[in-house]
Amino acid sequence: MEFFRFKSDLPFMKYALIFNVISALTFLIAVGALAYKGLHFGIDFKGGTVAELHFAKTADVAQVRTSVEALNTGEAFVQNFGSPTEVLVRLPIVQNVSNAQMGENLFKAICGPTRTMNDAKTACGDGAEKIELKRVEFVGGQVGKELFESGALALLLVIAGIMAYLAIRFEWRFAVAAIIANLHDVVIILGLFAIFGWEFNLPVLAACLAILGYSVNESVVIADRVRENFRKMRKASVDEVIDNAITSTISRTIITHGSTQIMVLAMLFFGGETLHYFALALTIGICFGIYSSVLVMAPLIRWLGVSRENLVKPEGPPKDPLEAEKILA
Amino acid sequence: MNRYPLWKYAIMIVALAIGLLYTVPNFFPQVPAVQVSTNKAAVKLDNALLGRVEATLKGAGLPVGYSALDANGVHVRFQGGDTVTQLKAKDALLKDLNNGVADGTGNYIIALTNESTVPKWMQSMNALPMFLGLDLRGGVHFLMQVDMKGAVDRAAERNMADIRSLLREKKVSFGGASRSGETVVVRFTDAAEREKASAAISTNNADLVIREEGTAPELRLVVTLKEQAKLKLADSAIEQNQKVLNNRINALGLTEPIIQRQGADRIVIQVPGASDPARLKDVIGRTGTLEFRHVEAHSGKNASTLEAAKNGNVPFGMELLVDRQGEQIVVRKQPIITGERISSAEPAFDSQNNQPIVRVSTDSQGARVLREHTSQNIKERMAIVLIEKGKAEVITAPTTQSELGSQFQISGSMTTRETSDIALLIRSGSIAAPMEIIEERTVGPSLGAENIERGFKSVQWGFIALAAFIVVYYMLMGLISAIALSVNLLLLVAILSMLQATLTLPGIAAIALTLGMAIDANVLIMERIREELRAGVKPQEAISAGFDRAWATILDSNITTLIAGIALFAFGTGPIKGFAVVHCLGILTSMFSAVFFARGIVNLVYGARKKLEKISIGTIWRPDSVVTQPAISDAK
Numbered sequence: 001m002e003f004f005r006f007k008s009d010l011p012f013m014k015y016a017l018i019f020n021v022i023s024a025l026t027f028l029i030a031v032g033a034l035a036y037k038g039l040h041f042g043i044d045f046k047g048g049t050v051a052e053l054h055f056a057k058t059a060d061v062a063q064v065r066t067s068v069e070a071l072n073t074g075e076a077f078v079q080n081f082g083s084p085t086e087v088l089v090r091l092p093i094v095q096n097v098s099n100a101q102m103g104e105n106l107f108k109a110i111c112g113p114t115r116t117m118n119d120a121k122t123a124c125g126d127g128a129e130k131i132e133l134k135r136v137e138f139v140g141g142q143v144g145k146e147l148f149e150s151g152a153l154a155l156l157l158v159i160a161g162i163m164a165y166l167a168i169r170f171e172w173r174f175a176v177a178a179i180i181a182n183l184h185d186v187v188i189i190l191g192l193f194a195i196f197g198w199e200f201n202l203p204v205l206a207a208c209l210a211i212l213g214y215s216v217n218e219s220v221v222i223a224d225r226v227r228e229n230f231r232k233m234r235k236a237s238v239d240e241v242i243d244n245a246i247t248s249t250i251s252r253t254i255i256t257h258g259s260t261q262i263m264v265l266a267m268l269f270f271g272g273e274t275l276h277y278f279a280l281a282l283t284i285g286i287c288f289g290i291y292s293s294v295l296v297m298a299p300l301i302r303w304l305g306v307s308r309e310n311l312v313k314p315e316g317p318p319k320d321p322l323e324a325e326k327i328l329a
Numbered sequence: 330m331n332r333y334p335l336w337k338y339a340i341m342i343v344a345l346a347i348g349l350l351y352t353v354p355n356f357f358p359q360v361p362a363v364q365v366s367t368n369k370a371a372v373k374l375d376n377a378l379l380g381r382v383e384a385t386l387k388g389a390g391l392p393v394g395y396s397a398l399d400a401n402g403v404h405v406r407f408q409g410g411d412t413v414t415q416l417k418a419k420d421a422l423l424k425d426l427n428n429g430v431a432d433g434t435g436n437y438i439i440a441l442t443n444e445s446t447v448p449k450w451m452q453s454m455n456a457l458p459m460f461l462g463l464d465l466r467g468g469v470h471f472l473m474q475v476d477m478k479g480a481v482d483r484a485a486e487r488n489m490a491d492i493r494s495l496l497r498e499k500k501v502s503f504g505g506a507s508r509s510g511e512t513v514v515v516r517f518t519d520a521a522e523r524e525k526a527s528a529a530i531s532t533n534n535a536d537l538v539i540r541e542e543g544t545a546p547e548l549r550l551v552v553t554l555k556e557q558a559k560l561k562l563a564d565s566a567i568e569q570n571q572k573v574l575n576n577r578i579n580a581l582g583l584t585e586p587i588i589q590r591q592g593a594d595r596i597v598i599q600v601p602g603a604s605d606p607a608r609l610k611d612v613i614g615r616t617g618t619l620e621f622r623h624v625e626a627h628s629g630k631n632a633s634t635l636e637a638a639k640n641g642n643v644p645f646g647m648e649l650l651v652d653r654q655g656e657q658i659v660v661r662k663q664p665i666i667t668g669e670r671i672s673s674a675e676p677a678f679d680s681q682n683n684q685p686i687v688r689v690s691t692d693s694q695g696a697r698v699l700r701e702h703t704s705q706n707i708k709e710r711m712a713i714v715l716i717e718k719g720k721a722e723v724i725t726a727p728t729t730q731s732e733l734g735s736q737f738q739i740s741g742s743m744t745t746r747e748t749s750d751i752a753l754l755i756r757s758g759s760i761a762a763p764m765e766i767i768e769e770r771t772v773g774p775s776l777g778a779e780n781i782e783r784g785f786k787s788v789q790w791g792f793i794a795l796a797a798f799i800v801v802y803y804m805l806m807g808l809i810s811a812i813a814l815s816v817n818l819l820l821l822v823a824i825l826s827m828l829q830a831t832l833t834l835p836g837i838a839a840i841a842l843t844l845g846m847a848i849d850a851n852v853l854i855m856e857r858i859r860e861e862l863r864a865g866v867k868p869q870e871a872i873s874a875g876f877d878r879a880w881a882t883i884l885d886s887n888i889t890t891l892i893a894g895i896a897l898f899a900f901g902t903g904p905i906k907g908f909a910v911v912h913c914l915g916i917l918t919s920m921f922s923a924v925f926f927a928r929g930i931v932n933l934v935y936g937a938r939k940k941l942e943k944i945s946i947g948t949i950w951r952p953d954s955v956v957t958q959p960a961i962s963d964a965k
Contacts, residue, residue: 002859002947002948002949002950005950052776054775103771104607104610119607119608121607122607122773132773132775133773134772134773134776135770135771135773136606136769137770137771138766138768138769138770139767139768139769140472140474140766140767140768142474143472143767143768147902150900150901150902153900154896154897154899154901155896157896157899157900158892158893158896161892161893161895161896162889162892162893165892169885202901202902202905203835203838203905203908205905206835206897206901206905206908209896209897210842210890210893210894210897210912213889213890213892213893214846214890214893216886216889217849217886217889220886220889221853221882221885221886224881224882224885248860249856251856252852252853252856255802255852255856256848256849256852256853258798259795259798259799259848260842260846260848260849261845262791262794262795262845263787263791263792263795263841263842263844264791265791265794266786266787266788266789266790266794266841267787267791267838267841269787269790270783270786270790271784271787271838272779272780272783274780274783274834275783275784275787275834275835278835282842
């Protein structure tokens with residue numbers, strides 16, 4: 001099987017400007033969404049209480065919402081997830097209330113007066129009326145702030161680390177182009193999370209960082225080819241060199257991303273609530289990763305003025321006789 | 330050119346063998362077990378105990394399947410291995426070894442555990458299963474913030490009392506002392522007296538900073554703790570708190586609790602598989618101070634005061650509280666004694682009527698004060714009050730039956746569970762600084778089992794789909810890649826087991842993601858080989874060139890992924906750290922399996938054939954115009 005049958009190099013660079021405009025637009029939309037709607041932070045980052053409940057029969061979400069609102073905690077989210085018997089409740093941090101007790105109060109309120117609670121306070125009611133408390137998490141405001149700060153630090157460290165590596169391994173133009181391309185991915189992930197109001201939690205942050213490392217792979221592979229082509233295609237223009245590099249690596253790019261996506265889809269389908277947004281973030285990142293490394297990074301290195309002299313260092317004739325022959329030919 | 334020397338194949342086989350050895354323990358089931366241990370130095374864990382445990386269980390008619398003694402105590406597993414037998418065994422052992430005392434004050438701690446059934450010879454090679462994180466087996470995670478300011482304030486309170494008695498003892502005349510926050514202010518009218526006081530205080534306690542303020546006749550001494558002393562105080566406070574938490578949680582007989590200090594002022598508590606998180610929280614959440622106070626009015630005494638208090642007219646120095654029966658009482662704010670004077674408190678049974686009671690002992694100073702107070706207040710009620718974050722809660726308010734000494738008992742209609750909880754709370758008076766739960770994650774056991782299944786299914790189906798695709802697309806070479814990928818999975822699990830890492834759901838996600846990313850290396854190699862073949866290179870050379878040329882790219886791309894992984898590890902917390910560890914290790918194992926291992930198999934399959942015409946790597950499509958030209962050629 002072979003999906004990719006290109007008779008000649010695809011003229012990516014001819015349309016570079018169009019792609020750049022598209023990228024800039026999507027980037028701006030994402031930034032706008034982030035600025036206007038903001039991220040819907042999970043309790044990991046803003047603190048609060050979250051409880052996962054399992055009802056023996058289809059849960060009456062409206063009823064649950066009424067009992068939760070009776071607690072007067074301010075904005076509370078009550079929603080189904082996965083199946084009609086599973087309910088997720090989120091509460092914000094409430095001033096002057098011992099938040100560690102919040103989960104217990106919440107469960108008591110949902111159980112209501114008619115159901116009796118077991119000693120362990122993990123279930124109440126019998127038979128069809130039974131409600132199980134499957135998970136309770138509480139994160140204090142200070143902890144949330146710290147998690148947020150360390151997350152931001154991790155992001156900065158990844159960016160700095162990758163840029164430094166690319167600058168040493170290739171050239172600063174590649175480093176700048178690659179990091180812009182990949183930040184473009186991350187901003188789009190964040191933008192989509194903002195637009196759809198998906199929850200941004202710790203696993204999603206981990207997904208963003210993983211995507212950052214992963215997408216750079218693409219840029220590295222293309223950069224590798226560009227450098228190799230500069231050595232081999234002595235008379236070709238910069239555009240032709242880049243076009244050839246992209247064309248000859250595109251099958252690998254798409255197959256690799258497709259393979260990773262297969263795994264991520266498995267997580268999306270089977271992973272449950274905890275992995276849902278993680279897998280979602282990875283999916284967006286992978287799809288845009290293909291786009292950005294090919295159509296953002298490549299035009300960028302051209303704008304930044306990459307040339308044969310930047311990359312092919314005057315180091316005498318190559319050692320590989322085969323290669324030397326090709327160049328001399 | 331595509332041959333491996335023998336030693337390289339040997340490395341492959343050794344890697345496989347080690348991988349299998351350390352992966353397999355994860356598939357042995359965990360069975361319910363009971364562990365008998367002790368926290369008392371005087372109690373010996375020896376063969377006699379093992380014999381006694383076995384005899385007890387035999388007497389109770391419980392089928393012991395396996396029993397052994399090690400450094401941690403006696404472990405017992407049961408035939409059939411159900412949790413009902415496990416609970417019965419715990420009860421039987423409690424009755425026999427501890428006289429039914431279940432709160433940890435007995436000689437032995439009898440804990441319900443889950444033990445792995447990995448054979449001895451594997452265990453001796455440290456081939457053990459991975460730990461499962463709380464999200465996979467259910468359990469409780471608490472992060473406690475220790476209020477250091479509270480500890481310092483308390484120290485200031487103590488210092489104030491010390492200074493008062495010191496100045497009285499030295500007959501220095503002073504106009505009173507007061508505390509605000511961590512500063513103690515002592516007032517004087519005479520400068521000479523202040524001079525004397527200053528000298529006396531500084532010789533008495535070297536940890537204090539004394540500053541003179543004000544002009545006659547309003548002279549003051551401002552006393553604060555030295556920074557260094559504060560640090561030392563904070564340090565010992567957190568250590569003390571940790572010790573107290575440790576005792577309390579161990580007393581509940583829970584499985585493998587983790588109680589660790591985190592950073593300067595935090596304590597992490599993790600208890601996997603806790604079946605009763607509410608009780609655990611109740612016990613560790615009670616972190617306040619304990620006070621014994623005089624009850625001034627209740628329904629049977631000073632009813633008018635009680636009524637007035639109920640209407641919001643509480644007398645000065647008193648407060649209105651609710652006792653255990655839900656009855657309102659008026660209690661003096663000034664304590665008779667505080668929790669620091671309590672040396673022990675344990676649940677027991679009254680020797681006369683066999684009712685559950687709490688037996689309390691105090692130190693000599695506490696005994697003196699109590700005796701003095703109770704001798705004048707027989708048949709009066711005394712409230713034992715827990716003060717938490719400024720709020721007072723009555724644990725119990727019994728009636729004093731006789732003059733109390735260093736040992737007394739609290740009785741009343743209580744259940745054994747109540748007595749053991751009360752005993753526990755009374756003992757907890759020794760906490761050094763107030764604490765607060767700032768993070769809590771509780772996962773029920775059913776969700777844990779579900780999470781394992783979800784993670785497992787994700788990896789399984791993802792892997793199957795991925796392998797199917799790669800085999801269809803790259804034929805035999807794809808199959809080899811799929812084998813290399815499974816070796817990657819095997820080695821990754823083996824290394825994680827060797828490190829005794831804690832597997833969490835994000836960890837499983839990282840395994841899945843890493844496998845999905847690891848295939849990149851194989852794809853790079855396959856595409857390179859195809860490219861070489863397309864350019865008309867001979868198959869054997871194409872294989873060799875494909876592997877060699879792809880290597881540089883694989884290394885580059887993995888290093889960038891590794892950078893992200895390391896950053897996640899450095900700044901991540903809890904489950905994210907787990908994700909990062911798996912991610913980083915997976916990258917390393919993928920380089921080994923995709924490059925070294927896959928090459929080995931390819932060499933075995935193709936390397937020996939001198940005249941290799943064709944490699945089974947799927948379609949090699951050539952554009953018609955370019956047949957024998959190199960793929961990367963100079964177009965002009």
